[in-house]
């Protein structure tokens with residue numbers, strides 16, 4: 001992942017980091033969408049493990065999780081999708097996004113072994129309890145998988161402890177509340193992000209609410225990466241009738257490609 005950020009920085013570019021829910025609308029289609037996102041200009045990919053109680057997610061991603069759970073998508077399914085995307089030639093660094101409970105169910109030893117075995121570069125765990133973070137950080141370092149910390153505009157005095165031992169990149173959330181497209185962000189978001197950048201040598205990415213090329217451009221002026229989730233998940237949702245019809249799947253994928261290329265500004 002750090003190679004990706006360094007190469008983009010060299011070119012004066014910002015990483016576009018889509019999030020998608022694995023298994024929405026089905027695991028096989030997720031592999032096709034991953035290949036399409038990469039072709040459209042994605043640089044790193046957040047692979048979301050669907051969860052029954054996604055407390056930090058807005059309605060778009062909640063619906064995606066529900067659709068994926070009808071296929072009983074688990075951590076294993078997500079890792080298998082990542083493997084299939086690799087087999088189809090994807091070079092994208094994958095960041096596994098999961099709530100903490102699925103990891104506990106899976107078992108920590110088994111989880112870290114599986115991450116290593118599937119060439120997963122990092123992970124994001126939005127509800128990782130502080131008292132568990134030390135062990136998770138140590139295990140992730142041992143496994144060579146970056147535990148990407150989330151920092152909120154209200155993290156203030158906790159920023160230093162959150163950033164201590166951080167790996168991969170730092171994920172600054174642009175606003176309080178849950179995921180979902182927004183027309184405005186936390187009042188002093190730029191100052192907040194710059195204060196995080198002053199406290200770490202890691203690349204700093206921003207996410208939450210970003211859904212247009214204008215917003216991507218706004219944040220690209222001072223961030224190393226921009227995460228877009230709900231807007232892309234909504235695109236996938238709107239294309240489900242085409243994606244699930246073999247005769248029209250290519251058209252559905254092309255629509256998603258076009259949307260992401262426009263986000264990136266390479267259309």
Ligand SMILES: O=P(O)(O)OC[C@@H](O)[C@@H](O)c1c[nH]c2ccccc12
Pocket residue numbers: 019046048056057061097126150178179180181207208209210227228229230231
């Ligand atoms: O959906 P948005 O508003 O574009 O935000 C990115 C977000 O989807 C992704 O990073 C993510 C999905 N679920 C989360 C829960 C907490 C933090 C981040 C996330």
